[in-house]
Amino acid sequence: MTEGTAELPRAVQKLQALIRFPTVSHRELDRIDVAAFDGFVEELARQFPLLHERLELTRVHTHGLLFHWRGASSDRPVVLMAHLDVVPVEGTWQHDAFSGAVVDGQIWGRGTLDDKGCLVAVCEAVETLLERDFTPAQDVWLSFGCDEEVFGEAGVQAVDELRGQGVRPWFVVDEGGAVAHDAFTGVGKPVAVIGVTEKGIMSVHLRVEGRGGHASTPARNGPTARLARAITRLDRSPMPTSLPAPTVELFRRLAPHAPFAVRPLMANAARLGPALAKVLTALGPESAAMVRTTFAVTTLQGSPALNVIAQTATAGVNIRIMLGDTSDTVLAHLRKVISDDQVQIDVVEAYEPSPLSPYSTAGHEDEAFALLEETISEVFPDAVPAPYVMMAATDSRSFCEISDRVYRFAPFRMTKAQREAIHSYDEHLGVDDFLDGVRWYQRLIERLPS
Numbered sequence: 182m183t184e185g186t187a188e189l190p191r192a193v194q195k196l197q198a199l200i201r202f203p204t205v206s207h208r209e210l211d212r213i214d215v216a217a218f219d220g221f222v223e224e225l226a227r228q229f230p231l232l233h234e235r236l237e238l239t240r241v242h243t244h245g246l247l248f249h250w251r252g253a254s255s256d257r258p259v260v261l262m263a264h265l266d267v268v269p270v271e272g273t274w275q276h277d278a279f280s281g282a283v284v285d286g287q288i289w290g291r292g293t294l295d296d297k298g299c300l301v302a303v304c305e306a307v308e309t310l311l312e313r314d315f316t317p318a319q320d321v322w323l324s325f326g327c328d329e330e331v332f333g334e335a336g337v338q339a340v341d342e343l344r345g346q347g348v349r350p351w352f353v354v355d356e357g358g359a360v361a362h363d364a365f366t367g368v369g370k371p372v373a374v375i376g377v378t379e380k381g382i383m384s385v386h387l388r389v390e391g392r393g394g395h396a397s398t399p400a401r402n403g404p405t406a407r408l409a410r411a412i413t414r415l416d417r418s419p420m421p422t423s424l425p426a427p428t429v430e431l432f433r434r435l436a437p438h439a440p441f442a443v444r445p446l447m448a449n450a451a452r453l454g455p456a457l458a459k460v461l462t463a464l465g466p467e468s469a470a471m472v473r474t475t476f477a478v479t480t481l482q483g484s485p486a487l488n489v490i491a492q493t494a495t496a497g498v499n500i501r502i503m504l505g506d507t508s509d510t511v512l513a514h515l516r517k518v519i520s521d522d523q524v525q526i527d528v529v530e531a532y533e534p535s536p537l538s539p540y541s542t543a544g545h546e547d548e549a550f551a552l553l554e555e556t557i558s559e560v561f562p563d564a565v566p567a568p569y570v571m572m573a574a575t576d577s578r579s580f581c582e583i584s585d586r587v588y589r590f591a592p593f594r595m596t597k598a599q600r601e602a603i604h605s606y607d608e609h610l611g612v613d614d615f616l617d618g619v620r621w622y623q624r625l626i627e628r629l630p631s
C-alpha cells in the first residue's frame with residue numbers, strides 16, 4: 182500500500198523530498214546535473230530552518246556543507262558525516278528510484294541507505310534538539326560531502342578547513358557499518374558493526390608491449406599470451422591471509438550468540454587466528470575478503486580488430502589492501518608472482534588502509550567507542566555492537582589525518598537484501614528504522630560528555 186505523505190512523520194517527509202533530487206555523481210564533470218545539487222542544498226535549508234539559522238555554514242568545494250554547532254566546550258569536538266551525492270540508477274526498480282515513495286512501511290529510493298538517510302537523520306536530530314534550545318556539551322560539526330561516490334575533493338577540503346581552524350575531532354562518525362541483520366550464519370542477533378578501519382584501494386595496469394603485426398603470422402608468447410599468463414599467475418597466488426585484531430574482537434563478541442559448535446573457535450580467534458583465516462578463505466569470496474588483500478582483474482584490452490595482433494595488451498587490476506599490507510608490499514607481491522620483466526606494472530591510484538581507530542576490548546575501554554556502544558544498546562537493545570574492518574571506502578578516510586577516532590556506522594537496521602541494494606537496485610529503508618536512526622543521532626549528541 183502506498184501511503185499518503187500527510188500521515189507520515191515529518192522526518193520521513195523531509196527524506197522523501199530530498200530523495201527526489203537526482204544528485205548523481207559522475208567523474209566527468211559535464212555529466213553532473215548541477216541544478217539537482219543546487220536544488221538539494223536549497224531544499225535542505227527549507228526543511229531544516231533552525232539548523233541553518235543557528236549553525237555556522239561553510240560551503241566546501243561545489244556543494245559540500247560544513248556546519249558548526251557551538252557546544253558548551255570545544256575541547257572534544259565531534260564530527261558527524263554523510264554525503265548528499267548518490268550513484269547512478271541501475272537495474273529495474275519496484276518503485277521509481279527518485280520517487281521517495283513510502284510503500285508498506287518502506288521508504289524507496291536511491292540514497293535512502295547511501296547516504297541521504299544518514300544525512301537527513303543527522304539534520305532531524307539537530308533540528309529537534311534546537312527546537313528545545315539544547316546546547317551540546319561539545320562542539321558538533323556536520324560535514325556533508327557532495328562527491329563521495331567518485332572519490333572526490335569535498336571530504337579532503339572539509340578536512341583542510343577544520344585543520345585550518347585548529348579543530349582536532351575527538352571522534353568522527355561516518356556511514357559504513359549498520360545494524361546488520363542476518364550477517365553471520367547461525368548468529369541469531371543483529372550485529373551493530375562499527376568500522377574502525379577500512380581497507381586500502383589500489384588500481385594498477387599490467388601492460389605488455391610487442392611487435393604487433395598481421396594475424397596470419399603470429400609469433401609465440403606475444404603480448405596477449407604474456408598478459409594472460411600474468412593474470413593466471415596472479416589468480417593462483419593470492420596474498421597471505423591474516424586475522425586482523427578488530428575481526429578477532431568481532432568474533433569474541435559474537436561467540437556467545439553463535440551456534441554451540443563454533444563458539445570455542447570464535448571465542449579463541451586470537452590464538453586460532455591463522456587456522457581461522459584459512460577456514461574463512463574457504464567459505465567464499467565475502468569471508469575471504471575479510472582476511473586478505475584481494476585482486477580483481479577488471480578491464481582487458483588487446484587489439485581493436487579481429488585480424489590485427491595487439492602491440493599492447495593491458496589489464497586493469499583493482500586491489501583492496503588489507504590492514505597490515507601496504508601498496509609497497511602489494512607491488513612486491515605482484516612482481517614476485519608475475520615474475521616476468523616484460524609485464525609492466527603501472528600504479529594508477531593507491532590509498533593505504535586507514536589507521537586503526539581505538540575500540541573497547543575485554544580488558545580495556547575506550548571512552549568514545551563505549552559511548553557509541555551504549556547509545557547503540559539504548560536504541561537497538563537486541564543488537565550486539567562490535568568493531569569490524571570495512572571493505573569499502575568512504576570520505577572519512579581523509580579525517581584520519583586530523584582525528585585518531587574515525588568510526589563508520591549508519592544507525593539503521595538493514596537486512597541482507599537491503600545491504601545488497603546499496604549501489605544496486607531497489608534501495609529502501611524502513612520508516613521505523615529511519616526514525617530509530619534519528620533517535621540514535623539525537624541520543625549520541627545528548628550524551629556527549631562535558
Ligand SMILES: [Zn+2]
Nearest residue numbers: 295296329356
Ligand atoms: Zn556512501
